[in-house]
Amino acid sequence: MKEETKLKLQAYLDGEVSNRETRDTVDLLRKDNEAQSLFAELQFTKTALRGNEMEMKLPESRDFYWSKIRREIERQPKELARSFDGRWWKPAYARIAAGLAAGCALLMISFLAFNAGTSPSLPGEMESTGEEMGAITYHSNADGMTVVYLVDRE
Amino acid sequence: MPSQQDYPTQADELLVKSAKTGDMLAFEELVARHRDKIYGRAFSMMRNEDEAIDLSQEAWVKAWQRLAQFQGDSSFATWITRITINLCLDQLRKNKRHRAESIEVLNEESGGVERQMPVVTVNPTEGLERTELRQRIDEALGKLSVEHRTVLVLHEFEDLEYKEIAKRMECSIGTVMSRLFYARRKMAALLAGYKRDELK
Numbered sequence: 065m066k067e068e069t070k071l072k073l074q075a076y077l078d079g080e081v082s083n084r085e086t087r088d089t090v091d092l093l094r095k096d097n098e099a100q101s102l103f104a105e106l107q108f109t110k111t112a113l114r115g116n117e118m119e120m121k122l123p124e125s126r127d128f129y130w131s132k133i134r135r136e137i138e139r140q141p142k143e144l145a146r147s148f149d150g151r152w153w154k155p156a157y158a159r160i161a162a163g164l165a166a167g168c169a170l171l172m173i174s175f176l177a178f179n180a181g182t183s184p185s186l187p188g189e190m191e192s193t194g195e196e197m198g199a200i201t202y203h204s205n206a207d208g209m210t211v212v213y214l215v216d217r218e
Numbered sequence: 219m220p221s222q223q224d225y226p227t228q229a230d231e232l233l234v235k236s237a238k239t240g241d242m243l244a245f246e247e248l249v250a251r252h253r254d255k256i257y258g259r260a261f262s263m264m265r266n267e268d269e270a271i272d273l274s275q276e277a278w279v280k281a282w283q284r285l286a287q288f289q290g291d292s293s294f295a296t297w298i299t300r301i302t303i304n305l306c307l308d309q310l311r312k313n314k315r316h317r318a319e320s321i322e323v324l325n326e327e328s329g330g331v332e333r334q335m336p337v338v339t340v341n342p343t344e345g346l347e348r349t350e351l352r353q354r355i356d357e358a359l360g361k362l363s364v365e366h367r368t369v370l371v372l373h374e375f376e377d378l379e380y381k382e383i384a385k386r387m388e389c390s391i392g393t394v395m396s397r398l399f400y401a402r403r404k405m406a407a408l409l410a411g412y413k414r415d416e417l418k
Contacts, residue, residue, distance in 0.1 A: 071395045074402070078373075080380055101337045109402040112343040112409065113374040118356035120258030122274075123267060126250050133249060133278045134242065140283065 065098055073103050077110060172210075230294040238285050245285075249278055252295055256302050262371050263306040265360055273309060277302040303376065307386055310364055335407050342409040358408035366401035373398055 069092070075081045076089040092099050122129060225233065225247040236244035256277060261270035281288075281298050288297055343351055359367050368387065372378045380398075384391045 071392075071399055074399050075380075075395065078380070098337075101339060105338050105406050106399075106402050108338075108341040108343065109406045109409070110374065112341075112351065113355060113370065113405070116348065116352050116355055117262065117375050118258070118352045120254060120261050122253050122257040122271070124271065126253070129253060129271075129275070130246055130249055133275050133282075134246070136275070136279045137242070137282050140279070 065096075065102070069099070070102060073099060074106055077103065077106050231290065234285065234288065234290075234294050237282070238288075245282055248294065248298075252298060255295065256298060259299055259302050259371075259375075260306055262359065262375065263303070263368060264309065265367070269309065273305050274302060277305050280305070299376070303372070303386065307368070310368065311388075314364070335403055338406040338410040342406070354409060355405075358405055361408055362401060362404060365397050366404060369394060369397040370401045370405065 072081065072085060072089055073092075076086060081089065093103060225244060228236075228244075228247070230248065230251070233244040233248050237248065253274070257270055257274045260274045260277070261267065264270050264273065277298060280301050284301075288294065292300075343354075346354070359370065362370070369383060372383045372386065373380075378386070380391045380394045384394045387394065
């Protein structure tokens with residue numbers, strides 16, 4: 065018997081053939097003894113297996129089995145947070161911080177340049193007006209340097 | 219929301235609904251209810267106790283993470299079983315990569331020795347008690363190759379069609395048909411072997 069015919073017999077048993085193939089297979093089974101024997105063998109194997117799977121019992125207690133699942137579930141969000149922190153957050157934070165620092169430096173330089181040319185009494189020196197903390201900045205064009213003093217007003 | 223004492227009497231659907239809102243106690247009840255079945259499916263595919271426990275637990279974790287995707291098109295038990303099967307198939311593929319390509323493996327589709335096996339003409343399972351039959355089927359399954367056993371489990375126990383099995387096993391329908399055919403033939407021979415041993 066051809067390999068293809070054997071597989072057709074099986075497909076017929078499993079209800080996976082077209083109407084035309086069904087007619088051909090029924091015809092073959094009527095005439096061919098070898099096909100009948102093979103079909104019978106396939107059929108009893110299928111019947112024996114159906115609904116006769118061994119019922120297994122988990123070899124661990126309910127609490128022990130569940131505790132491992134719960135631990136893993138609880139661990140997952142933390143892992144996500146870590147990967148978020150490590151892969152995305154840190155470089156982004158660094159980029160933002162660098163941007164802010166550059167912006168502040170630019171503002172400071174512009175302000176100092178403007179202030180150096182306009183202040184009549186203390187050229188190159190200015191004082192902030194915060195209530196608790198003050199800052200005095202000294203800038204010297206000649207020396208090319210800026211010094212910032214922080215002053216506690218309390 | 220039901221109280222904790224109510225969980226054992228709640229239907230799966232209600233427990234799933236509670237679990238979807240983050241109720242872990244409801245999910246624990248689902249695990250307790252289906253753990254044997256899920257472990258059993260993993261064991262039938264892996265034939266290794268430790269792997270079966272690990273994969274079944276992984277399936278539960280995945281189920282918790284994907285609960286929102288469960289729309290109730292099938293039963294919860296079917297859904298979690300499918301997750302388990304997919305995890306087992308992934309693991310079997312990983313294991314196969316480490317396995318040497320023996321003649322036995324190469325013969326999976328073409329039949330190998332099963333080609334020469336005479337047809338078993340007497341039903342070897344006739345007259346057996348159900349428990350005994352199950353025991354013998356399990357022993358015989360343990361003697362099959364991974365590919366043969368997997369296709370039998372998916373077709374006979376999970377009731378999947380050829381097309382669905384092919385998709386899950388990442389092979390052609392023709393391969394599924396061939397594997398199933400020789401798996402059945404080998405199974406018949408193994409079961410007949412037990413019968414012959416009894417008659418000796």
